[in-house]
Amino acid sequence: MENKIRIGIVGYGNLGKGVEESIQVNDDLELVAVFSRREPSSVNTLGANVKVESVTNVEQYKDKIDVMILCGGSATDLPEQGPELATIFNTIDSFDTHAKIPDYFAKMDEVTKKSGTVSIISVGWDPGMFSMNRLLGEAILPVGDTYTFWGKGLSQGHSDAVRRVEGVKFAVQYTIPIDEAVNRVRNGEHPDLATNEKHLRECYVVPEDGANTEKIEETIKTMPHYFADYHTTVHFITEDEFHANHTKMPHGGFVIRSGKTGEAHTQIMEFSLKLDSNPEYTASVLVAYARAAYKLNQSGDRGAKTVLDVPIGLLSAKSPATLRKELL
Amino acid sequence: MENKIRIGIVGYGNLGKGVEESIQVNDDLELVAVFSRREPSSVNTLGANVKVESVTNVEQYKDKIDVMILCGGSATDLPEQGPELATIFNTIDSFDTHAKIPDYFAKMDEVTKKSGTVSIISVGWDPGMFSMNRLLGEAILPVGDTYTFWGKGLSQGHSDAVRRVEGVKFAVQYTIPIDEAVNRVRNGEHPDLATNEKHLRECYVVPEDGANTEKIEETIKTMPHYFADYHTTVHFITEDEFHANHTKMPHGGFVIRSGKTGEAHTQIMEFSLKLDSNPEYTASVLVAYARAAYKLNQSGDRGAKTVLDVPIGLLSAKSPATLRKELL
Numbered sequence: 001m002e003n004k005i006r007i008g009i010v011g012y013g014n015l016g017k018g019v020e021e022s023i024q025v026n027d028d029l030e031l032v033a034v035f036s037r038r039e040p041s042s043v044n045t046l047g048a049n050v051k052v053e054s055v056t057n058v059e060q061y062k063d064k065i066d067v068m069i070l071c072g073g074s075a076t077d078l079p080e081q082g083p084e085l086a087t088i089f090n091t092i093d094s095f096d097t098h099a100k101i102p103d104y105f106a107k108m109d110e111v112t113k114k115s116g117t118v119s120i121i122s123v124g125w126d127p128g129m130f131s132m133n134r135l136l137g138e139a140i141l142p143v144g145d146t147y148t149f150w151g152k153g154l155s156q157g158h159s160d161a162v163r164r165v166e167g168v169k170f171a172v173q174y175t176i177p178i179d180e181a182v183n184r185v186r187n188g189e190h191p192d193l194a195t196n197e198k199h200l201r202e203c204y205v206v207p208e209d210g211a212n213t214e215k216i217e218e219t220i221k222t223m224p225h226y227f228a229d230y231h232t233t234v235h236f237i238t239e240d241e242f243h244a245n246h247t248k249m250p251h252g253g254f255v256i257r258s259g260k261t262g263e264a265h266t267q268i269m270e271f272s273l274k275l276d277s278n279p280e281y282t283a284s285v286l287v288a289y290a291r292a293a294y295k296l297n298q299s300g301d302r303g304a305k306t307v308l309d310v311p312i313g314l315l316s317a318k319s320p321a322t323l324r325k326e327l328l
Numbered sequence: 329m330e331n332k333i334r335i336g337i338v339g340y341g342n343l344g345k346g347v348e349e350s351i352q353v354n355d356d357l358e359l360v361a362v363f364s365r366r367e368p369s370s371v372n373t374l375g376a377n378v379k380v381e382s383v384t385n386v387e388q389y390k391d392k393i394d395v396m397i398l399c400g401g402s403a404t405d406l407p408e409q410g411p412e413l414a415t416i417f418n419t420i421d422s423f424d425t426h427a428k429i430p431d432y433f434a435k436m437d438e439v440t441k442k443s444g445t446v447s448i449i450s451v452g453w454d455p456g457m458f459s460m461n462r463l464l465g466e467a468i469l470p471v472g473d474t475y476t477f478w479g480k481g482l483s484q485g486h487s488d489a490v491r492r493v494e495g496v497k498f499a500v501q502y503t504i505p506i507d508e509a510v511n512r513v514r515n516g517e518h519p520d521l522a523t524n525e526k527h528l529r530e531c532y533v534v535p536e537d538g539a540n541t542e543k544i545e546e547t548i549k550t551m552p553h554y555f556a557d558y559h560t561t562v563h564f565i566t567e568d569e570f571h572a573n574h575t576k577m578p579h580g581g582f583v584i585r586s587g588k589t590g591e592a593h594t595q596i597m598e599f600s601l602k603l604d605s606n607p608e609y610t611a612s613v614l615v616a617y618a619r620a621a622y623k624l625n626q627s628g629d630r631g632a633k634t635v636l637d638v639p640i641g642l643l644s645a646k647s648p649a650t651l652r653k654e655l656l
Contacts, residue, residue, distance in 0.1 A: 018589070018590065021589060021590050022589065025470050025471050026470055098656065101652055101653070101656050102649065102652055102653050105652055122656050127656040129464070129597075131655045131656045132640055133599075134655045135640055135641065135643065135644055135651060135655050136457070136640060136643070138644070138655075139616045139619075139640075139643035139644045139645075140609075140612050140613050140616050140643070141612060142353045142354055143353050186602075252596075261346070261349060261350065261605060261608040261609065261611075261612055262346065262349050262605060262608045265603075265604035265605040265608055266602075266604045267601075267602075267603050267604060267605070267608070267609050267612070268580075268600075268601065268602040268603070269457075269599075269600075269601055270598075270599070270600045270601075270602075271461075271597075271598070271599050271600075272596075272597075272598045272599075272600075273595075273596065273597055273598075274514075274594075274595075274596040274598075275593075275595050275596070276593035276594045276595060277589060277590060277593040277595070280589040280590045280593055280595070281468075281589065281595050283589075284468045284469060284589055284595070285468050288467045288468050291467075306641075306652060306656060308639065308640055308641035308648070308651055308652070308655070308656075309639045309641055309648070310639055311636065311637045311638055311639050312460055312463055312464060312467075312636055312640075313463065313634075313636035313637055315463065315464070315467035315468070316463055316466070316467045317467075320636070320637070321430065323463060323636055324429055324430055324433055324634060324636070325429070325430050327459045327462045327463050327466075327636070328426065328429050328450050328455040328459045328634060328636075
């Protein structure tokens, strides 16, 4: 391909690495540079020939990068970097603080309308693919209920909470959908289910030498907000077992719309993900939307968008005619 | 709501009836009239106050209907009605002869570009929702395989074939995904599977009095194209059992994308439908896209589209800001 879409990555943690890997399997895209707050020489990229730049030099790439993929966190990185970088580049991000999305969208929309760029925010799987499926469910089956289940998957926030308990050396927490609840929904029942009736919490803990495991378990299980309202199990394991079996970042879940049409016909739509690597999948979604942002901007569009605003045909490198022929 | 989107239905079989029912549960839409080739007084609509018109009078509704939903068949109705009606109205149809979609699209695009209308073609679940999920799968996970399974569901074409066998009074044929094949795909294997390795065919037959059931079974099982290449079972049942249990039109299926990211992480995306009524679900999809066609045309768009070209936010009656707040 002659003219590849030129991509930059801002922030090089698990998500940024996933984006680098995803670009490698998309022939129409090329990675121009990784931008980091760290000293560039200290950043070890997966690929051997990847250029690493200090994020302070980002403006020099104004005409060299078509879409910047922002891989920072939603708490502090994106609210600052998003509006700044969107004045220079088309951007993609995975802003996922659900309650703050309207404000973030407004800010990004203001900036991009001025700069003539396109920013697709809150891309990934939730928000992202799951949001799309929640919308399809309620738009197609207005009479019905939508259920989102998460897991089985590693929850970063809950794992952090367990690690802060005294006497804990290493820990992970998995969120697990309760089979019985999933099956009731899949069978067309319409149960009222609180989050703790849909999910279990399972913790794998490596205690410090000589730590009081009974006290650790008690502290975890009674922790307000995080665990007290849930059915929680705590497994104590060795450090070897932890490193062998609990360092991946699996995740997934389901969005189920259970609706009725006509007199009494049950209609079930379900979208599910089973991911060995949550950050690599999220990165893959970001990369596909980078292609869409570029195409939208090339066609004269500007402003902030979400996955709900983007025709999904734009995610593909194939032409509309090829897509109609192959996929419809 | 003050200004409802005004809908017309052309063709009043199972699909047209489903559209009528779906409009009733969408407050922002109203049904203006049903158009039929039959004598209007002979058409019994589900609703008591529905206007029925001869399809020959359709032009008189040019300024009274915003979107016409075409509920005819793909073999002969739509190739003729589509281009004709698209010169007057925005249209939605479920054209599903996969091989002829490119030609039909070209024709509809030509007509609508001239008339200034929007036509969204091939709407439904396959083509439709399944096409969207095939696209999402390959765009997000370029390294991987896509599998489509259909069923458990009633296949109209295969049921017709069974009914043509001598000695058959009533019959239905269900296409059933083979569990073992589905599970291999869901578990991240990448098997090469022909259609007959993914699906079973199950027939329920009411024989005529005194018919030779052995011969019927033999004729069905050896029927070329339809059954000979498949594992087929034939059940003979009574007429009572047939009317009690086999007059619904259930269907469904799965689109599974099994991909790899990074070094060796398996990532599975799955979309599935479990439908008590195939025509009512398809109708519900058509109605949601009617709303989108209206909005696109209002914003100045024209031309033929497919589900791959339409931002899914347009399917909802809610504002973009509300959708961002509630669904992202």
